[in-house]
Amino acid sequence: MKHFVYADNSATTPISDEVLTAMLPYLKEGYGNASSIYSKGREAKQALEAARQTAADCLGAQPGEIYFTSGGSEADNWAIKGAAAAGAKKGRRHIITTAFEHHAVLHTVQALEKQGFEVTYLPVGRNGIVDPEDVKKAIRDDTCLVSVMYANNEIGTIQPIAQIGAICRERHVWFHTDAVQAVGNVPIDVVKENIDMLSLSGHKIHAQKGIGVLYLRRGIVLENLIHGGAQERSRRAGTENVAAIVGLAKAMELACSSIEEKQKKLIPLRDKLITELCKIERSHLNGDPTRRLAGNVNISFEGVEGESLLLMLDMNGICASSGSACTSGSLDPSHVLLAIGLPHEVAHGSLRLSLDWCNSQEDVDYILEVLPQIIQRLRAMSPLWERIKKENIDYGI
Amino acid sequence: MKHFVYADNSATTPISDEVLTAMLPYLKEGYGNASSIYSKGREAKQALEAARQTAADCLGAQPGEIYFTSGGSEADNWAIKGAAAAGAKKGRRHIITTAFEHHAVLHTVQALEKQGFEVTYLPVGRNGIVDPEDVKKAIRDDTCLVSVMYANNEIGTIQPIAQIGAICRERHVWFHTDAVQAVGNVPIDVVKENIDMLSLSGHKIHAQKGIGVLYLRRGIVLENLIHGGAQERSRRAGTENVAAIVGLAKAMELACSSIEEKQKKLIPLRDKLITELCKIERSHLNGDPTRRLAGNVNISFEGVEGESLLLMLDMNGICASSGSACTSGSLDPSHVLLAIGLPHEVAHGSLRLSLDWCNSQEDVDYILEVLPQIIQRLRAMSPLWERIKKENIDYGI
Amino acid sequence: MIYTDKVMDHFTNPRNVGELADANGIGEVGNPKCGDIMKMYLKIENGVISDIKFKTFGCGAAIATSSMATEMIKGKTIEEALKLTNSAVVEALEGLPPAKIHCSVLAEQAVKTAIADYYTRLGIDPKPIVGELTECDACHLH
Amino acid sequence: MIYTDKVMDHFTNPRNVGELADANGIGEVGNPKCGDIMKMYLKIENGVISDIKFKTFGCGAAIATSSMATEMIKGKTIEEALKLTNSAVVEALEGLPPAKIHCSVLAEQAVKTAIADYYTRLGIDPKPIVGELTECDACHLH
Ligand SMILES: Cc1ncc(COP(=O)(O)O)c(C=O)c1O
């Protein structure tokens, strides 16, 4: 049988059996509208509120602080646009974020720039980690929001969120973190870390696509992004997707209770990949080698182009990504890799392998068997590689 | 066995077996991210685009005009806020809608009023139907949007959409219709009816909750409601919920191909309920008797309060609603019933029964057996009923 | 909104429903526009509420609070009945959803209004005994 | 982006990959910053492209269009080769995703650049024959 290795778990994950089992009753007989008064509706409502409690528990939050959304992107948009609108009312039109946020954050703040907001994009350095001191220096009297992601989706680097949270709290500036990649990989406590708003997404942790959470600290009131019915305490309209919500809660419960175990499993696999792949001539690990997600490997291979690398991996049964999945089809190299200082030509040749529960030592061995051959094959037909070798080009990385 | 009658199909519907069967592969092994380049991703993308084609076909639209959203509420918000922002750029800050729209429309235009937009709320008359002449008269040079729902969610009245569409097209004003309750009940052709934007929701037609469509006529460009990744041709970010989308397409296909059959089945059941229930002393049918959804019955019973009516029906295994499900918990009577001229005290005593494929003649007979007894019981303990009878109050309806 | 079993019990089998032909204190509160009217009939003998009935137009909570309130003061002295608070009714029902607390206020007011009527019929000014009775403001009409 | 079977075939088994030691016309187009470089080696004898090889750094479509273009002009006269359009390459590949059309433009340009080089080596001004060669503007760096 042909090998199949799914090593793109940061793009999305399969729904786990436990989650699907939790969802199915609500995809079938438990179809009642959670706002309906009769028993079928009340049962749905109870399931919804139990899920909210579970989600809150996983973050150290209160159930009244949990708002279910249609995913990470909606949560990011709501948090940022809402905070900006609240800020503007007080004449505060300055936002701080980083240069390597997910597009759900970046494109949202860019839309706000067009509306007259001023945005500071913090640098992230070659190791892909924001310096809390830079946050401190960037805060102004008219800053209404700091948004720094918890873990980067491409290079997996984990940010000093607790330190940034403390700085923002001290300066009375709202602090949002996109924790889509962090939940289930890093223990999170919104209270201890002084997080005011946090986004997460179900499909990264084995729940369905199209479901997520915005945590809003008690006392933070944002204008709705989606107006309408009285769902989610009148703050997010739309008939509640109870099946997906129940699944999300189950997924969060499972993910947040197994963080250590997951790290124990994945870190050796990750580090084996990193060690071996970095032995390939002119390859470069992107992002801090240890302050990164347990399953994240991101390496650039000079002289190779990412898409053809992915296609060849796919032909060998390996699913991986280059840049983030959302921007495939784009001709531009990943903004994340540019932000950590890679030259364009090197950024183009980057590979992300993101491991999860499904992966094994055999997978790693198989990748290590296949990948170097592919690199070799592509380099053999690459005029860029020819030039790099001939001119002994040094990209200074 | 106790009878169970689900007569609240306008609130939500169960996922049909065909739809769940279509979804399951994408809830299981077909989990690939539709933006990913490897085969698992491409398969998801293909399913997504096939679904888009199906959805387009059901509306007489082109696939490039279909945008998947997280439901009817998001679609309404996006259409209205987007059109308002586009209008404002040209100095057009006047919006026309009706007094009895769903809250997803009403609360959105109310939010825009706070931002300086002017909104005309068209009257709908005792029969619950908008007069196209009123639309014509209300259009001004600075009107940027007309939004009139296709079928009302409480009283089921069907609006003269084609006529309104023609008027708007002639006056070069964008026309949006919330067709959440109409899809699958009324044949819709966005081209013939000159519809520029149309919202629909999956869970009203046996697909999952949390999925919907905004149809945007080619040439209409709206600012994103949700910024981020390049999904939905960069106009609606967020990893695509392929399972729910595939299910929605299947549901639309089934619903739109069986409209006549459904009407043939439901109209006799509906009319039997209306005829018999209107024999109850001091009961009033709300909305036009024929220009209404095939499954919609909405009747007010003087001297009775809706919530206790629903609870008693529930105790007898009958699921129904009073006002719309979204606002339960509210103390206010339905804005729809007030809009068609019911006095508050009568509006409080209203019942909506919404029938669908699951309902039978037996269900109707059972409702007709149980409901009059409940009305009698509640009236017997109602001081309002006592007064109505004693003073022979005439509400003039 | 999810009601407790106790609320559902009093809604399904309300105690003391009906009218009292020989009532000597009748109180009606609420407003049909708000969707709630409670009417209480008291039979007071020797300062004791010897019988009580009610009629209510309203939601499940309105019916349940009326029923519970009548049960709580039946057989009690006027003094005891006047001590009935809305929160005691809520507690006896093992809780009410926040949006429905106003029903318990209405029940308390219905009892007081009926007792006030009793005194008025006797030619006694009820105000010093029962206190000022204000309109329930739970229902805000738009 | 979904490639046709034909594209995948040419990507998986690219024809004419490599270098030509005795090439008498070499053209390189593209820019590493954009993620695409194509280099074509032509051996032209008696006005006929008797051999051709390519090397490409780029995406699947870049490799497939290079491969297809070489196949389409191998054994053809210079005149025929100069008539090769990007849309003919796209057609031969049974289509390309819109975002990838620029690769086919690059392939056309690579052929023309190599032919121009052939004339230049012969001391002949290629411009009147090959036309003006402009930089591909498919890649907009920010
Ligand atoms: C007419 C109408 N519009 C919009 C909606 C909102 O749809 P959704 O619940 O999918 O957000 C509904 C139903 O809830 C509706 O009936």
Ligand SMILES: Cc1ncc(COP(=O)(O)O)c(C=O)c1O
């Ligand atoms: C860091 C980050 N933020 C936001 C998102 C968007 O989440 P969703 O796809 O649920 O909208 C993703 C994944 O796509 C992500 O990795």
